[in-house]
Amino acid sequence: MxxxxxxxxxxxxxxxxxxxxxxxxxxxxxxxxxxxxxxxxxxxxxxxxxxLKDEQGGFTLHWYADTLTGINLSVLLTTLRISAETALASLVLGFLLAYAVSRMRPLFAALAMVLVVAPHFVSALVRTYGWIILLGDYGVLNEAMQAVHLPGAPYQLLYNEIGVVIGTTYVMLPYTVLLLYGVMRGVDRRLLAAAASMGAGRLVIFRRIYLPLVAPGLASAGLLSFILSLGYYVTPRLMGGPNQTMIASLIEQQVTKDYRWNGAAAQGVVLLLITFAGLLLLKVVGSLGASAKQRSNS
Amino acid sequence: MTDLGVATPTVAGAGDKPAAATGKSLSVVALRKTYGPMVAVEDASMEIAAGEFVTFLGSSGSGKTTTLMMIAGFVEPDSGTITVGGRDVTRLDPQKRNLGFVFQQYLLFPHMTVAENIAFPLQLRGVPKDEIRRRVFETLDLVGLSGFGNRKPRQLSGGQQQRVALCRALVYRPPVILMDEPLGALDKKLRDQLQTEIKKIQRELGLTVIYVTHDQEEALVLSDRIAVMRDGRIDQFGTPRELFERPRTPFVADFLGAANFLSGRVEHHTDEHTLVRLDTGGLLRARQHALAKGAPVSVAVQPGRLDVCAPADAFCSGTVQSVTYVGTLVRVVVNVGANCSIRLEVSARNAPQVGERVGITADPDNINLFAAESAG
Incomplete structure (x- = not known):
């Protein structure tokens, strides 16, 4: 045996x-x-x-130290900051949009979703130039604001952080809207009616019932747009200034201009690790969301 | 929120007894609701006394749920008024009516524990924490779920979830509790058990309950009074006994008593009874009715009110088609003519044999006459 x-x-x-x-x-x-x-x-x-290799081919952590100090570190932090800002902006806008769409009749909801998603079949470059035309000092938006004598107009909406966040948020919006829309459609509206029958006003229902029920969706949508923004290249490059250099641009610069392949590799690995950490978090949040959904179905 | 100040002294005065607050009266006057050309509810009026258990009984589309939803405030009536304990609530939002509502699908908040669910309406009313804890505990105890407070709704069975939903609706002592087929999703055995519990709690706490169901047996078990609804109208509103023994329409006789219907014409009136010549030939003595001689009538009589006898003494006779034992009673079907059979429920001791020729008799006071709907 x-x-x-x-x-x-x-x-x-x-x-x-x-x-x-x-x-x-x-x-x-x-x-x-x-x-x-x-x-x-x-x-x-x-x-x-x-x-992990030095110029002679020996082992070194020099490139990682380089990545996490000085200008490289500040680029990394900028990347994280812009990604966080993008996540927040696309979450807020996405929430409002998804909520509005989730309250529409199915036909109109489908049309609205097409409107949200369709621009993303156009090439990223074209879309970005579209924004540049809209947001420039003599762009449509600033001209319009000046025409109505808005104080302070024209505003600087390009080649700064506002420009980058506008651009990246626009790219991320369909993801957050689609994700949140799915979660919102899954909320049993009768639970809100039940709360109303007990005497809860709209604000209380939103805060104590609705928000907790869509919270897992909010967390995943926020994390997803954060992760996707981390490696974004085109928009920050075209709509941002030197202070908005993100890590993807830095890597490109190191490879094509400075020929520092090892440094670029270390930065790539760091970016990859941050992304993996985000994905791991997303998975954890997702499984929490799944069990919440199971609960609301039971 | 404003009437909380009034409610609190009663709560304090109630002291040791759990939720001793009693229900209030409710009155509905000429309620009407249409959806486009379809009339969902028409001229619904009723006075419900404090502490009364009233059931809206009807099949789907009868307007019972729409009426309940108008009382709850989820559906706005086209016209009519709703008064709860003397306060006109017709145009108030649901959250301002202070009513309790138990839904068929329980609708417990999935992200809250059982205790948090029950505490929710109390928190909305600004009840102090200590008292919330005490009342949640008492109410759970009332439905036999003490110790379940920390569970999540998904960890409970359907019956337990509905008990918690019941707790949540009565913990804040609303003047009226509305229930929309609360036992509809449960199996028969559990349903019977919960019916008994609901009735017991309602009686102990003196709750005013309006209950919607399509199950006549459930309505009979629970209700002080039943409103039978059909096509958006209340056909009859009365005690189960009234509905059973004095149905005002053939529909009520059929829906509650599963009555047999026979047709005939009024032959003549005596001091106490009306005699009807049945189409099958026999002469039937029935409860007095003001119909003119020769008028076509429809005769309704419940299976349980009929008995077998010798053919000579019967108002009609026929051949026994089937005999089914259901405990102490026997269901008998007697064929009394072409395409015409009568259902009886008789004591098992009097059970006839299949194929036997029997007569059918009944106490005239148990036979109800209705003007025939089409004289043709």
Whole structure:
């Protein structure tokens, strides 16, 4: 008996490998596995190796120290700050928009969602230039504000942080709206009626019932737009100034101008780690949300 | 919020007894609601006394739920007035009516514990924390769920969830508690058990309850009075006994008593009874009715009010088609003519045999006459 027990898992694995289904499964998965190994795993490992090598090929943490000090650190912090601002802005706007859409009749809701999503079929570059035309000193928005003699107009809406956040928020909005819309549609409106029957006013119902029920969705939407903003390149490049340099631009600059591949690799790894941490958090929040949904269904 | 100041002394005076506040009266006058061309509720009027248990009984589309929703404030009536304890609430928002509502789907707040759910309406009313804790505990105890306070609603069974919903609706002692088919989602056994509990609590606390159901048995078990609704109108509003023994319309006789209907013409009137010549040929003695001689009538009589007898003494006779035992009673179907059969419920001891030729008799006072709806 005691001899056969350790042999059991091995026997099982062998049996599983021998089964036709497993062999067939492995065979069909093979192209994807190779594709990922060659084009995803190998480059990442390569980048990791690069980030740990000094000029002579020896091991060093110099590039990481470099990434986390001086100007590089401030770029990293700018990236985090702009991403957080974008997450917040797209969350607030997305919440309002998703709420409005979730209260519409299904047909109008579908049309509204098309309006939210459709601009994103246009190339990012074109959209960004569209914003530049709208937001410039002599752009449509500033001209209009001057025409009505708004005090302080024209405002500087481009080549600063406002410009970048406007641009990135616009990119993130469909994600937050779609996510929040789904969560909001899942809220049982009768729960709100139940609260009203007990004497709760609109504000109390919103704060004590509605908000807690959509909270998991808010957390995931915020985290998602934060993560997606971290690596954003085009918009900050075109709509921001030198003070809004984000980490993706810095990496590009190091590679194409300074030929500092090792430094760029270290920055890439740091960006990747932050993204992974965000994704992990998103997964945790998501599973919390799933159990909340289960609760509201029961 | 403003009437809280008035309510608090009564609460303090109630002292040791849990939720000793009693229900208030409710009156509904000429309530009407239309949806486009469809009339959902028409001319609904009733006076409900404090501490009374009233059921709106009807099939779906009868207007019972719409009427309840108008009382709750979720549906605005086109015309008519609703008064609770003398206060006109017709145009108030639901949250300002201070009523209790128990929904069929429980609708407990999933993100709150059982205790938090029950505490919620008390918090809205600014009740002090200590008292909230005490009243939540007492109310849970009342429905046999003490010790469940820290659970989340999803950890409870359907019956337990509905008990918590009941607690949540009565913990703040609303003058009237409205219930919309609260037991509709539960299985038969649990339903019977909860009916008994609801009735017991209602009687102990003197609650005014308006209950909506399509289940006549449930209505009979629970209610002091029943309003039978059909096509947006109240067909009859009375005690279960009145509805059962003196139905005002054939619909009520059918819906509550599953009555047999026979047609005939008024033959003549005696001092006490009206005699009807049935289409099947027999002569039937029925409760007095002011119909003219020769007028076509519809005769309604409940299966339980009929008995078998010798064919010679019967108002009609026929062949026993089937006999079904249901405990101490036997359901008998007698074929009394072409396409015409009568259902009886008789004591098992009097059970006839299938194929036997029997007569059917009934106490004239249990036979109700209605003017036939179409004289043709």
């Amino acid at each position: 005691s001899v056969s027990t350790p042999a059991l898992p091995a026997a099982r694995i062998r049996a599983a490998l021998a089964s036709r289904r497993t062999r067939y499964g492995l065979l069909t998965a093979l192209p994807v596995v190779i594709y990922l190994l060659v084009l995803f795993v190998y480059p990442i490992l390569g980048t990791l190796a690069l980030s």
